[in-house]
Amino acid sequence: MADARALYQELILDHNKKPRNFGVLADANRKxxxxxxxxxxxxSLxxxxxxxxxxxxxxxGQSCAICKASSSLMTSIVKGKTVDEAETLIREFRDMATGKxxxxxxxxxxxxxxxxxGVSELPSRVKCAILPWHTLHAAFESVENATTEK
Amino acid sequence: MIHRPVKNAAFRSEALDVTRLRADFPILGRRINGKPLIYLDSAASAQMPMAAIERMRRYQMEEHANVHRGVHSLSEIATNAYEDARRKVRLFLGAREDREIVFVRGATEAVNLVMHGYGRAFLGAGDEIVISALEHHSNIVPWQMLCQEKGAILRVIPMNDAGELLLDEYEKLFSARTRFVALAHVSNALGTVNPIAEMIRTAHRHGAPILIDGAQAAPHLPVNVQELDCDFYAFSGHKVYGPTGVGALYGKAALLEKMQPYQGGGDMILNVSFEHTDYNEIPFKFEAGTPAIAAAIGLGAALDYVGAVGLAQIAAHEHQLLSYATELLAAIPEVRIIGTARAKAGVISFEVGDVHPHDVGTLLNDEGIAIRAGHHCAQPVMQSYGVAATARASFGLYNTLAEVDALAAGIHKVKKVFG
Known part of the structure; x- marks a missing residue:
């Protein structure tokens, strides 16, 4: 049984209210x-x-709490990692969110x-959690726009 | 803060014996996430009563064959049942003749049929089509497509902050080139009931035919197309307690007759040769191919059910639900009700502080409460309120005041999670 509230309480108390790495980098070389x-x-990343x-x-950006918390946590965790390490996380995160x-x-x-x-038990919200990871992958590939609607 | 149900005697529903009626809807007995289902999404799709489910089952088990075709008995039985459903739709809408009722897949197809059959035949470059700021995408996009194809021009009736159309501005939109008006009876996003009787008279005063999108009105308000004098009226079966895949378009016979067919195929013809085809009479001219026979018969049974309960009683009951929900939600700090028209039916759209409506929807779902969260296929309406989406609770004849209490309690829980 999905327990959305447990998921929200863990994530939102922290990352939705105080998102990490929120803003735009002046010296960005990938977007x-x-x-x-x-x-x-x-x-936007x-x-x-x-x-x-x-x-x-x-x-x-503007998004629901799941997407915002996912973005915030993603940016904190991939900072300092290599692109290859981040690609592994992208793959694993997608697999986790889709229940694989x-x-x-x-x-x-x-x-x-x-x-x-837990988001894998909320099928309508899986895309919200995955969106920042899709976008990160797109940034690595130098694709201008990422979307969950492939 | 703990929510306390308002024990206000004025909100004791006496219009309907809802406890008894709920037993007619088997799905209302199920649980979601371990909680009793509280279904507040009837504006998206209403649940079906057992009588309609059972009628479709019986049709499929005992009466099914193709319609308007065979000489055998079953085909005749199926044809009679299908045409009987058409008569029920005619009576439901108060139309003059059965042949003024065209079965379609739903209100969307009905609008597209009129766009193709009337719009493409009779509108040209520079002609103007009037729609409103409240429309569902299904009553915007087909007309935009027509404008692109023909070089026609779309004019939009503006609304005020409450979500009411500005009738003075409507009047001013008419010009010598106005050729068509397409208007929602009730807004699906805000619940506004438009004063269509008056707006139909205005359109006719300017010589323009008018289509009313009744998808959100048919489940909530008695409709009589002859009294209204609209030229077209569209609705979807599944929003009025029938099955998906069927709906109806009413059109005045004289207009339907001069319109071109929408799709070509079987059943819509009298004679076909490779040189020439004679089209069938209305309404069959617009019903190419084998129709959704079981669904149409199910819709007929659903309309019988609605008729037996009484649309006036349903309207009175839902008015109580809506008033109660408005009072409860307005009392919750940070809840903003979107759409505050004086005349509303069926739906209440709202925001909870800056919580995204999808988060509201997910957390309410934890409580077994089904609402709609999103743009409601009415992005221009959302834009005029400066939001991307809203949460929307909508009511049907089977909802109770206790369910409205549960909604308010659920919103308090959402607020608690987001602190």
Whole structure:
């Protein structure tokens, strides 16, 4: 049974009220926009990447609490990681949110991100959680716009 | 803060015996997330009474064959049942003749049918179409498509902050080139009931035919198309307690007759050769292919049910629900009700502080409460209120005042989570 309130309480108390890395980087060398046309979520990511490592990252936009908390936690965790390490997290996060990765019984590198495992039981909200990760992938690929509607 | 239900005697519903009626809707007995289902999304799709479910089942088990085709008995039985459903729709809308009722997939298809059948045949470059700021996308996009194709021009009736159309501005929109008006009877996003009788007279004074999108009105208000004198009236079966996949378009016979067919195929023809085709009479001219026979018969049964309960009684009951919900929600700090027209039906749209409506919807779902969260296929309405989306609770004949209490309590819980 989905218990949305538990998920919200864990995430929102912190990241929705005080989002980390909220804003735009002045020295960004990669950018991407993410849209979820179904619910109107919109985020923009700006990154500074040097020698294959994410030196700095920031996000901005208007979105629901799940998307905002996911963006906030993502930026805190990938900052300082290499692009390759972040790509692994993108893949694992997608698998977790869509119920393909069981964070309790399978190996992963998600750490604190596993708080989002519960979103797999809220099918209509999976896209909200994944949007920042899609957008991060798009930024790496230098794609101008990411969307959950592929 | 703990929510205390308002024990106001004025809100004791006496219009309907809701406890008894609820037993007619099997789905209302189920649980969601371990809680009893509180279904406040009837404006998106209403639930079906057992009588309609059972009628469709019986049709499929005992009466099914293709309609208007066979010489065998079953085809005749099916045809009679299907045409009987058409008669029920005619009586429901107060139309003069059965042939003025065209079965369609829903209100969306009805609007598209009129756009193709009337708009593409009779409108040209520079002609003007009047719609309103309150329309659902289904009564905007088909007309935009027509404008793009023909070089016609869309004019939009503005509204005030309450969500009421400005009738003076409406009058001013008419010009010598106004050729058509398409207008919602009730707004799906705000619940505003438009004064369509007056607005139909205005359109006719300027010589323009008018289509009324009744998708959100048919479940809530008695409609009589002859008294209204509208040229077209559209509604969807599933919003008036029938099945999905069927709806009806009423059109004045003289207009339907001069319109071009919408789709070509079987049943809509009299004679076909490779040189020439003679089209069938109305309404069959507009019903190409095998229709949704079981759904149409189910709709007929749903309309019988609504008729037996009484639309006037349903309207009175829902008015109580809406007034009570408005009073409770308005009393919750940070809740903003969107759409405060004097005449409303069926729906209450709202925001909870700066909490995204999808978060409101997800958290209410935890309590077993089903509401709609989103732009309600009415993005221009959302834009005029400066929001991307709202939460919307909508009511049907089976909802109770206790469910409105539960909604208010659920909103308090949402606020608590977001602190």
């Amino acid at each position: 991407a926009e993410g849209h979820n046309p179904v619910c109107g979520d919109h985020i 700006s990154l500074h990447i040097a020698d294959g490592r994410i030196e700095n990252i920031a996000f901005q 990765l069981d964070t309790r019984n399978q190996q992963h590198h998600l750490g604190r991100l596993s708080v989002f495992a």
